[in-house]
Amino acid sequence: MKVDFIIQNTFVMTMEGNGVGMIENGAIAIKGNTIEAVGTTDEIRRDYSAEEVINGENKLVMPGLIDAHIHTGIGILRGVSQDIHNWMQEGLWPFMKHVTPEDNVKGSMMNIIEGIKAGTTTFCDYDGNMNDIVENYVMVGARARVAELVNEIPNDIGDVPVGELYPFHSEIGERKLQNNIRLIENWHGAENGRITCMLGPHGPDMMSLELMQEMKGLAEMYDTKLHMHVAQGDREIDQMIKRYGKRSIAFLDDIGYLNDRLLAVHLTEATKEETQLVAKRGASMINCSGSIGIIDGIVPPILEFLEAGGVAALGSDQAPGNNCNNMFNEMKFVSILNKAKRQDPSVFPAHLSLRLATIESAKAIGLADEVGSLRAGKKADLLLVDLQEPSLSPVITDPIRNIVPNLVYSAKGSEVESVMIDGQFIMRDKQLLTVNEKEVIAIAQEAANSISEKAKGDIHPNSPLIKRMEAGEL
Amino acid sequence: MKVDFIIQNTFVMTMEGNGVGMIENGAIAIKGNTIEAVGTTDEIRRDYSAEEVINGENKLVMPGLIDAHIHTGIGILRGVSQDIHNWMQEGLWPFMKHVTPEDNVKGSMMNIIEGIKAGTTTFCDYDGNMNDIVENYVMVGARARVAELVNEIPNDIGDVPVGELYPFHSEIGERKLQNNIRLIENWHGAENGRITCMLGPHGPDMMSLELMQEMKGLAEMYDTKLHMHVAQGDREIDQMIKRYGKRSIAFLDDIGYLNDRLLAVHLTEATKEETQLVAKRGASMINCSGSIGIIDGIVPPILEFLEAGGVAALGSDQAPGNNCNNMFNEMKFVSILNKAKRQDPSVFPAHLSLRLATIESAKAIGLADEVGSLRAGKKADLLLVDLQEPSLSPVITDPIRNIVPNLVYSAKGSEVESVMIDGQFIMRDKQLLTVNEKEVIAIAQEAANSISEKAKGDIHPNSPLIKRMEAGEL
Numbered sequence: 003m004k005v006d007f008i009i010q011n012t013f014v015m016t017m018e019g020n021g022v023g024m025i026e027n028g029a030i031a032i033k034g035n036t037i038e039a040v041g042t043t044d045e046i047r048r049d050y051s052a053e054e055v056i057n058g059e060n061k062l063v064m065p066g067l068i069d070a071h072i073h074t075g076i077g078i079l080r081g082v083s084q085d086i087h088n089w090m091q092e093g094l095w096p097f098m099k100h101v102t103p104e105d106n107v108k109g110s111m112m113n114i115i116e117g118i119k120a121g122t123t124t125f126c127d128y129d130g131n132m133n134d135i136v137e138n139y140v141m142v143g144a145r146a147r148v149a150e151l152v153n154e155i156p157n158d159i160g161d162v163p164v165g166e167l168y169p170f171h172s173e174i175g176e177r178k179l180q181n182n183i184r185l186i187e188n189w190h191g192a193e194n195g196r197i198t199c200m201l202g203p204h205g206p207d208m209m210s211l212e213l214m215q216e217m218k219g220l221a222e223m224y225d226t227k228l229h230m231h232v233a234q235g236d237r238e239i240d241q242m243i244k245r246y247g248k249r250s251i252a253f254l255d256d257i258g259y260l261n262d263r264l265l266a267v268h269l270t271e272a273t274k275e276e277t278q279l280v281a282k283r284g285a286s287m288i289n290c291s292g293s294i295g296i297i298d299g300i301v302p303p304i305l306e307f308l309e310a311g312g313v314a315a316l317g318s319d320q321a322p323g324n325n326c327n328n329m330f331n332e333m334k335f336v337s338i339l340n341k342a343k344r345q346d347p348s349v350f351p352a353h354l355s356l357r358l359a360t361i362e363s364a365k366a367i368g369l370a371d372e373v374g375s376l377r378a379g380k381k382a383d384l385l386l387v388d389l390q391e392p393s394l395s396p397v398i399t400d401p402i403r404n405i406v407p408n409l410v411y412s413a414k415g416s417e418v419e420s421v422m423i424d425g426q427f428i429m430r431d432k433q434l435l436t437v438n439e440k441e442v443i444a445i446a447q448e449a450a451n452s453i454s455e456k457a458k459g460d461i462h463p464n465s466p467l468i469k470r471m472e473a474g475e476l
Numbered sequence: 477m478k479v480d481f482i483i484q485n486t487f488v489m490t491m492e493g494n495g496v497g498m499i500e501n502g503a504i505a506i507k508g509n510t511i512e513a514v515g516t517t518d519e520i521r522r523d524y525s526a527e528e529v530i531n532g533e534n535k536l537v538m539p540g541l542i543d544a545h546i547h548t549g550i551g552i553l554r555g556v557s558q559d560i561h562n563w564m565q566e567g568l569w570p571f572m573k574h575v576t577p578e579d580n581v582k583g584s585m586m587n588i589i590e591g592i593k594a595g596t597t598t599f600c601d602y603d604g605n606m607n608d609i610v611e612n613y614v615m616v617g618a619r620a621r622v623a624e625l626v627n628e629i630p631n632d633i634g635d636v637p638v639g640e641l642y643p644f645h646s647e648i649g650e651r652k653l654q655n656n657i658r659l660i661e662n663w664h665g666a667e668n669g670r671i672t673c674m675l676g677p678h679g680p681d682m683m684s685l686e687l688m689q690e691m692k693g694l695a696e697m698y699d700t701k702l703h704m705h706v707a708q709g710d711r712e713i714d715q716m717i718k719r720y721g722k723r724s725i726a727f728l729d730d731i732g733y734l735n736d737r738l739l740a741v742h743l744t745e746a747t748k749e750e751t752q753l754v755a756k757r758g759a760s761m762i763n764c765s766g767s768i769g770i771i772d773g774i775v776p777p778i779l780e781f782l783e784a785g786g787v788a789a790l791g792s793d794q795a796p797g798n799n800c801n802n803m804f805n806e807m808k809f810v811s812i813l814n815k816a817k818r819q820d821p822s823v824f825p826a827h828l829s830l831r832l833a834t835i836e837s838a839k840a841i842g843l844a845d846e847v848g849s850l851r852a853g854k855k856a857d858l859l860l861v862d863l864q865e866p867s868l869s870p871v872i873t874d875p876i877r878n879i880v881p882n883l884v885y886s887a888k889g890s891e892v893e894s895v896m897i898d899g900q901f902i903m904r905d906k907q908l909l910t911v912n913e914k915e916v917i918a919i920a921q922e923a924a925n926s927i928s929e930k931a932k933g934d935i936h937p938n939s940p941l942i943k944r945m946e947a948g949e950l
Contacts, residue, residue: 021948078870081878084885085825093876109870116866292812296885299815299823326867326886338766338809339816341773348940349773351559353949390917392590393800396552396583396924401935401942402567403950404555411558411770412800416890443869450870461875466822468875474495475827476877 005033005052006425009386010043012058013397013405017065017361017375022353022406026399030063032382035194035425040376060390060397062405065375066123066145066383066423067329068363071229071267071288071317073151074138075129076101077116078109078450080321086466089297091164093467094322096460097453099158105449106131111138112446113327115439117318118144119432120328120415123383123423126265126288126317126367128202128229130178133185140193143428143436145383147367148189149202149229150182152217154209164237167244168208175213182217186224195372196424198226200265205231206250207241214257221263227368228259232266232280235298239271251276260285265366267317270294270302277303281312286366289358291335292326293319301343304336305350315363316355329359330415337410352410386420393417479507479526480899483860484517486532487871487879491539491835491849496827496880500873504537506856509668509899514850534864534871536879539849540597540619540857540897541803542837545703545741545762545791547625548612549603550575551590552583552924554795560940563771565638567941568796570934571927573632579923580605585612586920587801589913591792592618593906594802594889597857597897600739600762600791600841602676602703604652607659614667617902617910619857621841622663623676623703624656626691628683638711641718642682649687656691660698669846670898672700674739679705680724681715688731695737701842702733706740706754709772713745725750734759739840741791744768744776751777755786760840763832765809766800767793775817778810779824789837790829803833804889811884826884860894867891 014028029046031038039046076094078101083093101109106129117125124145129135132150139146154175155168162168182201190199201221203214221228233239233250242250251272254260260283267288269277280287289304304314316336318327333355340350364374372381389397389405393412398404421429428436461468470476488502503520505512513520550568552575557567575583580603591599598619603609606624613620628649629642636642656675664673675695677688695702707713707724716724725746728734734757741762743751754761763778778788790810792801807829814824838848846855863871863879867886872878895903902910935942944950 019948022950023948024950079872080870081882081886082872082876084881085822087822089821096875097872112866112869119866292885295812295816297821299819299821301816321886324885325882326888328867328886328888331888335812338769339813342769342775342813342816345773347563347771347773348559348561351944351949353944390914390921392586392593392913392917393802395586395917396554396921398553398556398571398924398928400928401570401932402556402945406950407558408555408799411766411798412555412795412802414800414802414805414888414890416888439866440864443864443866447864447870450872454872454874458875470825470827471876474493474497475825476496476498476880 003050005031005038005050007032007054007056008046008050008052009056009058009063010046013062014040014376015062015064016040016377017357018377022356024403030376032425035381037376037378037380037382039378058386061419062387062389063376064385064387065360065373066385066421067121067359068124068315068367068374069117069122069318069327069329070126070315070363070367071290071319072125072127072327073129073320074110074113074127075106075131075135076109077113077321078105078446078453081325083322083467084296084325088164089323092465097457099460100453100456103131103134105453107134107138108446108449110135111442113321114138114142114144115434115437115442117327118142118421118428118434119418120330121385121418121421122329123421124369124373126229133181136185136189136197139197141437143426144423145196145373147198147200147369148185149200150178150185151202151204152178152182152209153204154213165240168241170210172210175209179213179217183220190224194424200227200229203228203230205234205238206253207238211257218259227263227265229265229267231268233272233276234268234270236271251279255279255283268294268302269307270298270300272303274303274306277306278310281307281310287312287314288317288366289314289336290317290319291339292331293324295335295339297323301339305340305344313362313366314358315366316358328415330413333359333410352407355410356406382422382425384422385418387417388419391417477524479505479512479524481506481528481530482520482524482526483530483532483537484520487536488514488850489536489538490514490851491831492851496830498877504850506899509855511850511852511854511856513852532860535893536861536863537850538859538861539834539847540859540895541595541833542598542789542841542848543591543596543792543801543803544600544789544837544841545764545793546599546601546801547603547794548584548587548601549580549605549609550583551587551795552579552920552927555799557796557941558770558799562638563797566939571931573934574927574930577605577608579927581608581612582920582923584609585916587795588612588616588618589908589911589916591801592616592895592903592908593892594804595859595892595895596803597895598843598847600703607655610659610663610671613671615911617900618897619670619847621672621674621843622659623674624652624659625676625678626652626656626683627678628687639714642715644684646684649683653687653691657694664698668898674701674703677702677704679708679712680727681712685731692733701737701739703739703741705742707746707750708742708744710745725753729753729757742768742776743781744772744774746777748777748780751780752784755781755784761786761788762791762840763788763810764791764793765813766805767798769809769813771797775813779814779818787836787840788832789840790832802889804887807833807884826881829884830880856896856899858896859892861891862893865891
């Protein structure tokens with residue numbers, strides 16, 4: 003049979019089975035946007051010929067990585083607020099209040115490029131203004147599973163003093179909900195299924211019970227998931243106790259939110275029992291090690307969640323906090339931070355991190371029939387990784403294979419040589435093919451300059467970040 | 477005045493003063509192997525002309541990074557032993573026993589290239605066979621401060637059951653000491669001072685008191701430092717108590733080792749009081765976050781050491797454990813692991829990590845007059861970093877500058893575009909100029925294949941790593 007591409011004489015890490023499903027001297031055949039077959043080079047060459055045969059010697063073919071939680075809309079504010087308490091209020095907000103919808107889109111594109119260069123092929127983007135942002139994914143050719151951030155709080159919420167209850171405005175919630183519905187109506191299943199949509203309640207503390215229930219009904223109606231921050235910080239827990247007399251997870255259990263439609267993001271403040279309850283109810287956990295480490299100095303309870311039988315995924319969150327959107331970074335951090343948390347080097351082995359960025363993540367977000375592993379019939383979302391980069395060399399296969407630990411603990415993301423999404427090369431030999439990288443960066447830089455100009459008067463002279471500037475530390 | 481190079485219209489992060497010493501629209505003038513002047517572009521262009529003027533727009537000039545503790549000689553075994561207890565005995569040793577001196581040199585070169593590509597310009601290499609390895613640094617043109625690993629234990633020490641006292645053989649110690657002396661005699665100050673040497677006692681548990689005292693005397697005689705593992709693991713502490721009835725640091729204090737000649741590496745098992753004592757006595761601490769996180773699941777007590785007034789530095793240790801030798805990785809890990817350890821996002825700010833990989837490190841290893849910051853009269857060891865890489869974009873300078881947090885929390889190392897050491901470009905526009913990268917990798921791969929062949933029979937079928945192989949996890 004004739005296919006479009008065969009990549010052969012290569013390591014194929016399928017992520018099928020319970021481990022990583024490594025095939026040595028493997029090959030993969032791709033036709034249209036679909037994986038036609040995976041096997042040894044001999045098997046594939048016996049059964050298939052191709053328009054283009056790619057020599058994969060000294061390379062690794064692996065599934066594209068899934069970033070299960072990313073806010074690309076604020077990517078433009080990378081790195082403005084680190085090493086402080088109250089990250090959002092003290093550092094981010096003076097800038098964020100000046101970010102326009104156009105800035106969201108420009109920064110998002112820069113963020114998407116960053117992800118693709120580091121091997122991300124599926125983006126679970128969760129942000130305001132998603133009806134515009136989604137067009138970036140259409141243009142680039144990436145897979146996206148997007149949600150509009152819905153809440154009932156005014157845009158100047160960053161000015162509400164810590165400790166006071168957020169005011170809810172139903173007309174704000176209604177407008178944002180309509181944006182989420184419009185997103186779903188216009189884009190769910192678009193681009194041959196490459197774009198799908200979710201509901202995006204911002205968090206249990208950011209909207210009324212009524213709106214939460216309405217969104218739950220919509221998720222059922224559209225048969226999709228709810229992507230939501232849960233127990234993401236002590237401020238959220240404080241709001242929930244003040245408003246409902248309950249912590250977030252008990253409240254969500256009461257209102258029927260804890261089930262397999264829910265992607266519970268962060269669980270930073272969840273107790274062991276709460277974490278176990280979320281897992282037991284069948285909701286998924288999205289773990290963002292980099293951002294929660296930097297913003298809160300906390301290692302979220304993902305090990306407890308997995309031990310309770312939950313399905314989990316990894317996310318890079320957002321550049322103002324993390325400061326990178328690179329799934330290799332997340333894989334490395336989740337392993338090492340959890341080893342340190344347990345003081346046990348044997349916990350969170352490398353293959354587990356890889357699974358949480360591929361097949362387990364696909365299960366969590368509801369795309370396991372399409373992506374997350376390399377298997378005949380799934381979409382052709384895959385990476386070619388250069389194993390001759392010094393950071394991945396040498397390759398040892400016997401008696402122990404060193405590829406998996408080196409991918410997780412050594413790879414930086416820049417070892418990704420080529421990226422295929424939905425059967426199309428989006429990056430080849432480190433060149434992006436569907437967007438002009440330099441132009442995207444220049445456009446984002448221009449937008450950042452304008453935000454910076456407006457933010458000048460809005461940062462308090464006593465801010466710890468201004469002190470750092472004055473001390474020459476930034 | 478005419479100089480060789482001017483890099484202008486750029487951000488210059490000098491690392492002078494107590495912060496990062498950032499100059500916007502800065503420039504640097506280089507003549508021979510020396511920094512002639514640093515200042516604003518206007519100042520430099522007023523006073524200097526150059527053979528070559530480099531436009532540094534959208535780039536950052538910063539000091540080359542110092543890797544204060546690296547074993548390049550075992551780089552060839554990258555990633556063979558992760559996610560287990562007894563890393564050395566269970567995983568590494570079956571391979572390590574087959575590594576020849578030639579393999580050391582081949583793997584070392586691969587490791588050095590990895591470091592340079594990620595911005596390391598000074599390598600404190602600490603290994604056996606250093607008289608051969610040192611020639612790699614001569615060839616590549618990197619700065620090195622090398623020590624021979626001296627101990628009195630036989631090569632098959634990996635076979636000694638955990639818990640038994642190591643046998644000491646004075647003839648082994650004598651031979652290795654002679655190698656260290658030969659290293660110093662032949663290489664200390666060589667290559668116009670680019671190569672310098674230290675004494676390298678392997679650890680207080682690995683040699684007799686007499687040999688330790690002899691090496692201390694030699695360090696004084698040669699007026700150089702002692703590079704030594706201290707409190708690096710529970711096995712060391714167990715050996716010390718069994719042999720001397722004392723823990724490592726009390727023992728070292730008794731024999732006069734704790735002073736400013738000592739680079740105390742790891743301190744993994746040091747108590748708070750022991751850590752404070754090391755700082756108080758003026759010894760330096762080398763902290764290896766990546767390797768100790770992966771091998772032991774421990775965050776070493778560097779914050780306590782710094783709080784006690786100590787001078788500390790960062791090291792990447794070795795590829796079989798870490799698994800990378802990339803100082804950007806170390807800067808990121810030391811900050812985030814310590815935030816998580818203290819559960820406080822404000823500890824270990826980004827500029828501190830940068831200092832510990834540059835100027836503080838230079839102080840620790842005794843090269844502060846030559847490297848670690850950009851100042852007239854110091855050696856021209858510097859990096860050009862591309863700020864238009866998506867991971868470092870956009871650049872915001874006002875009211876908060878985001879370059880420093882993004883360098884530490886987002887940069888992967890692959891943003892380093894050019895590397896100058898001792899006034900010579902070693903890498904330019906990501907091309908290595910003094911070695912053939914592909915050839916180095918191919919030579920290391922060939923050596924690894926031969927080690928792998930020999931190691932087959934030496935790994936126990938009940939090894940947890942073999943179990944992982946069988947489970948398809950590797």
